Amino acid sequence: MSLIKKPGGKTIEVVKNLPRITLANLRPNPGAKTLEKRRGRGMHGGNRSGWGHKGERQRCNRPRLGFEGGQTPFYLVIPKYGYNANHSRQPQYPPLSLRRLQYLIDLGRIDPSQPIDLTQLVNGRGVEIQPQKRDYGVQLVDEGADIFCAKVNLEVQAASEKAIAAVERNGGVITTSYYDPRSLQILIKPVPFFMPGEPIPKRLFPGEDLLPYYTDANNRGYLADPDKIQTARMDLAKKYGYSIPDISKDTLFEMLVQRKNPRHIFFGLSPGWVVNMADKKILKPTDDKVLQYYGS
Amino acid sequence: MRCCVLPDGHMTFTCFKCTESIFSLQRIHCKHLNEVFPKWHTSYAPAEGVMTSALRAYMTLEVTGVSSNMAASLLSRRTASSFSFTKLNSLLPAAVIQIANYNPRPLRLNLKDPYIPDKESERTPEWQKTEKFERRLFGRYGRASGVNPVKLWPSAARLEELMAEEREWHPPVEQMLQNIAERQMEKEKRRIEREKTIAESMAKMPKLIADWKKQKREAKQKANEEKQKQVRLLAMARERFGFAVDPRSVKFKEMVAEIEKEEKKQRKLLKRQKKEEEQTSITPTADSSQ
Numbered sequence: 001m002s003l004i005k006k007p008g009g010k011t012i013e014v015v016k017n018l019p020r021i022t023l024a025n026l027r028p029n030p031g032a033k034t035l036e037k038r039r040g041r042g043m044h045g046g047n048r049s050g051w052g053h054k055g056e057r058q059r060c061n062r063p064r065l066g067f068e069g070g071q072t073p074f075y076l077v078i079p080k081y082g083y084n085a086n087h088s089r090q091p092q093y094p095p096l097s098l099r100r101l102q103y104l105i106d107l108g109r110i111d112p113s114q115p116i117d118l119t120q121l122v123n124g125r126g127v128e129i130q131p132q133k134r135d136y137g138v139q140l141v142d143e144g145a146d147i148f149c150a151k152v153n154l155e156v157q158a159a160s161e162k163a164i165a166a167v168e169r170n171g172g173v174i175t176t177s178y179y180d181p182r183s184l185q186i187l188i189k190p191v192p193f194f195m196p197g198e199p200i201p202k203r204l205f206p207g208e209d210l211l212p213y214y215t216d217a218n219n220r221g222y223l224a225d226p227d228k229i230q231t232a233r234m235d236l237a238k239k240y241g242y243s244i245p246d247i248s249k250d251t252l253f254e255m256l257v258q259r260k261n262p263r264h265i266f267f268g269l270s271p272g273w274v275v276n277m278a279d280k281k282i283l284k285p286t287d288d289k290v291l292q293y294y295g296s
Numbered sequence: 297m298r299c300c301v302l303p304d305g306h307m308t309f310t311c312f313k314c315t316e317s318i319f320s321l322q323r324i325h326c327k328h329l330n331e332v333f334p335k336w337h338t339s340y341a342p343a344e345g346v347m348t349s350a351l352r353a354y355m356t357l358e359v360t361g362v363s364s365n366m367a368a369s370l371l372s373r374r375t376a377s378s379f380s381f382t383k384l385n386s387l388l389p390a391a392v393i394q395i396a397n398y399n400p401r402p403l404r405l406n407l408k409d410p411y412i413p414d415k416e417s418e419r420t421p422e423w424q425k426t427e428k429f430e431r432r433l434f435g436r437y438g439r440a441s442g443v444n445p446v447k448l449w450p451s452a453a454r455l456e457e458l459m460a461e462e463r464e465w466h467p468p469v470e471q472m473l474q475n476i477a478e479r480q481m482e483k484e485k486r487r488i489e490r491e492k493t494i495a496e497s498m499a500k501m502p503k504l505i506a507d508w509k510k511q512k513r514e515a516k517q518k519a520n521e522e523k524q525k526q527v528r529l530l531a532m533a534r535e536r537f538g539f540a541v542d543p544r545s546v547k548f549k550e551m552v553a554e555i556e557k558e559e560k561k562q563r564k565l566l567k568r569q570k571k572e573e574e575q576t577s578i579t580p581t582a583d584s585s586q
Contacts, residue, residue, distance in 0.1 A: 108396040125398060191403070196428075197435030197448050208472050215473070223469065274448050278405050278438035283445055290449050293459055 091136040091210075093158050096127050098166055099144025105152070115153040115258050115267065118179075122188045131184045140174070142166060153256045158213075164220060165236050171245040173256045177222035178206040178214050183265050190266070194275040199285070202263050202271040202294060222262055270294070410437045529555070 006012065019025070040049035051058045066073045080087065104110040109124035118138060121127050129135050137157025145166035152172045159176055167174040179187055183203045186193045205223075206214050214221035217228035237244045247256050260267060269275070272294030274283040285291060412433060413424040423429060431448055433441040450458060467475075526543065533541045533551055541548045 108394045109398075111393075111395045113393070123398065191400075195403075195432075195435050197431040197433075199449055204466060205469050205472070208476055211469070211472050212476060272449070274445070276435065276438050277403060278407060278436060278440070281438070283448065285449050287449070289452065289455055293455055 089134065092134050093137055093139035094127060094129060094135060095141040096121070096138045096156065097141045097143040098148040098163055100126065101140075101152075101154075102144060102148050102150060105150045112150050112152045113252065113255065115155065115255065117155050117267075118157075118184075118187050119190065119266075129184070129188050131181050131188070135184070136181070137179055137184060140164075140167075151250075151252070151256075153258060155260070159219065161218070161236070162240075165240045165242070168233055168236065168244060169240070169242045171247055171250065171256075173247070174220050175222050175259055176214065176219050177260065177262070178203075178210060179265070180204040180206075186265055191277065194277055197274060197276070199274050199294070200265060200269055200271050202296075203265050205262070222259070405436055407437060407440065410440060412437070412441055 040046050048058060056062045066075050068074070079085075101110070104121075104124055104126045105112050110116060110120055110126060114120070118127075118129065121138065122129065127138050129138065139158035140154070140156045140160065140163040142160050142162035145162050148166045149170055150172070151170050152167065154167055154172060154174045155177055156174070157176060157178065159174060164174050180203065182201065186200070205211070211223070213219055215223045217224040217232040220229060220232070233244055247253055250256065258267065263271060265271070269282075270284075272285050272290060276283060285294070413420040413429075415425055427447055430441075430443045434443040434445065434448060439445075529548075529552055530541070530543065532555070533548055536551065537547065541551075
């Protein structure tokens with residue numbers, strides 16, 4: 001009998017002979033339950049219940065954390081340094097994901113058969129840019145790179161490497177270009193700029209901080225060497241493992257190859273021209289000096 | 297419209313209204329489709345295996361005979377060739393792509409009843425006689441405003457100002473690139489110089505360390521010797537005087553001086569002896585050589 005080992009053994013026998021489980025038999029593990037703190041009980045814990053005597057303390061009206069009674073508080077006296085210094089003046093680039101771009105193209109809000117510019121994006125209500133809030137344009141973000149399948153001629157102000165790869169893989173062309181704040185305001189809202197009859201200004205070049213970015217072929221900068229861009233395209237394709245489709249054999253080749261002059265804000269509109277909405281005419285200057293100024 | 301994917305990968309579509317007309321993308325027969333896609337024609341046959349964006353926008357998620365994974369991937373995976381789609385959305389001809397633009401905001405130029413202020417009158421406020429306002433008039437009403445278009449562009453003086461400003465604040469790209477390159481070179485130069493000095497100093501280090509160690513060792517040795525000498529002198533003094541003499545006392549110092557004198561004499565004697573030895577050793581050899 002004892003040779004056959006029953007699982008549990010004596011425990012099972014004991015448990016079988018115990019009375020049934022009721023609330024009277026159960027108890028929580030020691031340390032599982034702690035008694036709640038009840039204010040205002042007892043000789044010393046009662047009366048004001050640990051809140052003090054009158055004033056802000058008892059009436060729960062203390063000022064915010066860090067307030068020093070009116071003296072400039074420590075967290076405001078110490079200036080910001082390094083990464084956070086001049087944070088409110090730093091250029092910002094609201095993101096545009098490839099997923100959103102695909103969504104806009106699919107819904108027909110953006111026409112992929114024309115060059116896609118920040119104007120087109122704003123017209124299709126794809127992005128919201130606030131030049132007055134230190135936005136310097138839009139940056140292309142690689143979320144949705146795996147589902148992006150549109151062939152576009154895209155111009156943005158910054159782009160991540162993976163996003164560039166995603167666009168070029170589908171036979172598209174991407175360029176990063178710079179718009180100074182005034183040009184950016186004109187770009188996103190052309191009609192309110194044309195209404196007061198101002199001549200279109202020249203687009204300024206980026207400052208010495210951003211110039212290295214826009215002269216770099218890896219970022220497809222608009223001031224970079226086209227040959228270097230070609231090699232960069234091939235290197236990127238090798239890196240991400242796709243083959244670049246030959247766009248010269250494409251039907252939309254001329255559209256894809258269109259790129260803006262670095263000094264122009266709009267395609268086909270030179271600086272110095274005045275666009276009149278009432279007469280629906282464009283006025284061009286003829287004076288030499290004016291032409292020299294706007295042409296340089 | 298219901299979409300169905302066959303095991304071989306082709307897609308078929310069934311219209312809800314007329315369930316008997318089943319069509320594939322190759323050939324669309326159903327007339328109800330015209331209501332849904334007004335720009336499509338029943339005889340239109342798109343290229344093989346094409347799924348248009350418009351189609352997808354209207355397509356319901358009711359997919360029969362297909363697992364949910366496949367349904368999700370239908371709508372989400374566009375580049376997959378496993379469904380035998382060779383061409384993609386963006387490569388469709390322009391006739392099929394539908395673009396839906398937002399209507400432009402009405403300009404409300406009020407061309408029928410323009411307000412053009414009277415320049416000569418005194419009652420017109422000053423700001424309506426400025427150049428800026430004239431430019432705005434022209435922008436709003438065009439030639440009908442009576443403004444000479446020449447005023448739109450900056451005057452000669454203003455142009456000079458602008459050009460001077462540009463020369464000062466906006467150098468050409470080449471200049472900026474040069475500045476950047478110069479700064480970069482400066483930085484590199486400083487870095488290289490620093491590294492050179494570091495390398496040179498590090499090269500000297502082993503010798504310096506050895507020297508310092510030697511110095512320390514010698515100092516230690518010397519200190520040891522001094523201590524031992526002192527101990528010896530104390531012992532000698534103890535012997536001589538019979539009690540422990542204080543090293544600072546006069547007696548001890550006198551004793552030390554005596555011992556020093558004796559040692560000096562000894563050294564001198566030794567030196568003289570050495571010299572004589574050398575002389576004697578030299579002269580026999582001189583004699584022998586002769």
